């Protein structure tokens with residue numbers, strides 16, 4: 001009886017570790033929308049426009065791309081936003 005209880009406990013600990021490991025792995029997974037430390041412009045991948053930080057047009061933006069300088073979004077074919085005029 002004691003022996004089967006011992007095995008049950010080992011099994012439970014194993015399951016807990018497995019579950020905990022999965023949670024940890026999920027938490028450490030790659031973030032979908034990584035925000036760089038420094039950026040000046042934000043591109044909207046759906047409208048192919050780029051904006052200054054804090055532009056009101058970015059409220060509806062779902063896929064954001066961050067740029068440090070103005071040359072990068074222009075090179076990628078993005079057009080400047082008519083609202084914030086980057």
Ligand SMILES: [Zn+2]
Pocket residue numbers: 050051052055056057058081082083084085
């Ligand atoms: Zn804008």
